Amino acid sequence: MGVINDNISRRKFLSGAFMTLGLGFGLGMLGMRFMQFLSPTIKKQRFEEILVGSVNDMSGDDAVPMEIAGSKILFLKTDAGLAAFSRKCTDLGCLVGWDKSKEQFICPCHQGVYDKNGKNIAGPPPRPLDRFPVVQKGDNIYVKVKVA
Amino acid sequence: METAIEEIKVKSLKDRVIDLIQEDVPDYLNKFVYCMGATPLVLFLVALATGILMTFYYIPYPDKAYASVEAITHDIYLGWFIRGLHKLSVNLMIFTLFLHALRVFITRAYSAGELKWLIGALLLFTTLGMGFTGYALVYDQVSYWGMTVVMNMIEEMPVAGPAMAYLLRGGAEVSEITLLRLYDLHTKLLPVLLILCIAAHIAAIRIIDFAKMKDEKGVHLFYPEHALKVGLVAVGIFVVMVNLVMIFPPAIGQMANPLEVASNVAPPWYFSAVYKWITIAPRQSALFALLLFSALFVLYPYIDRFLVQRGFRMERINIVLGTAAVSAFAALTLWNVLF
Ligand code: FES
Numbered sequence: 001m002g003v004i005n006d007n008i009s010r011r012k013f014l015s016g017a018f019m020t021l022g023l024g025f026g027l028g029m030l031g032m033r034f035m036q037f038l039s040p041t042i043k044k045q046r047f048e049e050i051l052v053g054s055v056n057d058m059s060g061d062d063a064v065p066m067e068i069a070g071s072k073i074l075f076l077k078t079d080a081g082l083a084a085f086s087r088k089c090t091d092l093g094c095l096v097g098w099d100k101s102k103e104q105f106i107c108p109c110h111q112g113v114y115d116k117n118g119k120n121i122a123g124p125p126p127r128p129l130d131r132f133p134v135v136q137k138g139d140n141i142y143v144k145v146k147v148a
Numbered sequence: 149m150e151t152a153i154e155e156i157k158v159k160s161l162k163d164r165v166i167d168l169i170q171e172d173v174p175d176y177l178n179k180f181v182y183c184m185g186a187t188p189l190v191l192f193l194v195a196l197a198t199g200i201l202m203t204f205y206y207i208p209y210p211d212k213a214y215a216s217v218e219a220i221t222h223d224i225y226l227g228w229f230i231r232g233l234h235k236l237s238v239n240l241m242i243f244t245l246f247l248h249a250l251r252v253f254i255t256r257a258y259s260a261g262e263l264k265w266l267i268g269a270l271l272l273f274t275t276l277g278m279g280f281t282g283y284a285l286v287y288d289q290v291s292y293w294g295m296t297v298v299m300n301m302i303e304e305m306p307v308a309g310p311a312m313a314y315l316l317r318g319g320a321e322v323s324e325i326t327l328l329r330l331y332d333l334h335t336k337l338l339p340v341l342l343i344l345c346i347a348a349h350i351a352a353i354r355i356i357d358f359a360k361m362k363d364e365k366g367v368h369l370f371y372p373e374h375a376l377k378v379g380l381v382a383v384g385i386f387v388v389m390v391n392l393v394m395i396f397p398p399a400i401g402q403m404a405n406p407l408e409v410a411s412n413v414a415p416p417w418y419f420s421a422v423y424k425w426i427t428i429a430p431r432q433s434a435l436f437a438l439l440l441f442s443a444l445f446v447l448y449p450y451i452d453r454f455l456v457q458r459g460f461r462m463e464r465i466n467i468v469l470g471t472a473a474v475s476a477f478a479a480l481t482l483w484n485v486l487f
Binding site for chain 2: 038040042067072093095097108110111123124126
């Protein structure tokens with residue numbers, strides 16, 4: 001008697017377990033697909049050289065802000081020639097501005113400070129400002145930026 | 149005898165629900181510090197009603213969002229009043245939730261009711277999430293740069309951080325998709341979660357029962373005594389709120405400008421302490437400390453039980469910890485406001 005009963009309850013348990021497992025798996029898959037739907041695919045990005053001006057335009061000592069293909073850039077003469085700094089703060093992504101009198105980049109979000117070569121000197125930023133490569137061809141100046 | 153059993157069997161669902169609601173409530177709820185739970189509920193209802201009203205005018209698109217909030221604030225009849233009530237009710241709700249949590253913490257009312265504390269913690273975090281997504285929708289400078297910074301903070305979190313930031317942002321940069329997602333969170337997902345939390349919190353109190361307080365034995369009826377008292381408190385709060393909104397009508401900051409950060413992008417007061425904290429402490433350890441603090445907060449009833457078994461006197465410890473937490477919060481907030 002007992003043996004028969006055991007078999008039935010075991011069968012019930014097994015089929016129940018299978019059902020639960022299957023259902024859980026199915027719902028899990030569905031949930032994962034939903035998440036994938038919500039996470040946009042990362043577009044392949046390529047670099048392109050974009051003309052920003054002639055050598056004469058960029059010869060001033062002042063920082064020149066520009067937005068090129070979505071990248072916010074500050075052009076500035078550094079000790080090692082013209083540089084194109086990304087304005088994106090390396091801390092949490094606010095926008096840095098150029099303080100002419102102090103000759104520093106300042107991020108107002110958490111008071112991050114960079115010197116004129118883009119080196120982080122105070123506040124939370126963990127590394128220097130990113131730079132975009134600057135290429136000079138003849139009299140023209142190009143900058144290499146990511147384009148979508 | 150026979151009839152009594154029959155009666156129990158046929159007791160309708162309605163009667164059983166009434167029985168559950170009508171359970172006695174302890175007398176100590178009459179004291180001001182102990183009734184800090186019903187207050188945020190009243191405030192939530194105000195926020196819910198005014199929030200629904202505003203969705204009829206708000207447009208969740210970068211070029212339009214700020215203009216629509218401005219229209220609500222300045223052009224639409226009584227718009228300033230609705231928005232003012234919404235903003236104020238959320239601020240007060242967060243404030244009273246803090247007080248409620250503090251009271252439960254100091255009186256150790258979470259012991260023998262861990263579930264209430266866990267649901268309550270989820271409720272608190274969801275409300276803070278409502279606060280963040282809410283002020284992001286205004287789309288002024290604080291909203292835009294707040295979104296940027298918070299998304300990058302999430303990205304810095306260990307393990308799931310980058311994926312979660314990507315999911316919330318809908319891409320690598322804050323964009324119109326981000327605004328739409330925060331709008332969906334603020335007006336759909338989070339409110340549903342919040343309502344579920346509130347229902348579960350109240351159900352847990354009814355099922356587990358109110359916390360037992362030493363030397364507090366008396367009870368009274370839920371209805372009419374307690375219900376009327378809560379109603380009275382609600383009317384009182386509402387009168388104060390209407391006055392506050394009229395004296396301090398809601399303002400709106402500068403429109404979001406992705407090409408320029410305003411000199412002051414400090415978040416609302418309830419995030420001031422966290423904001424100051426991540427400004428002064430080294431980034432990784434600051435975030436780690438925040439996560440650790442949240443985890444300890446959520447699991448505190450279990451930590452308490454663990455320590456009690458080892459003979460610690462938790463009444464004293466909780467008073468010291470509570471005072472320390474409040475002082476730290478107040479100090480960081482003041483520091484942020486004054487400097
Ligand atoms: S984002 Fe620039 S200092 Fe934090």
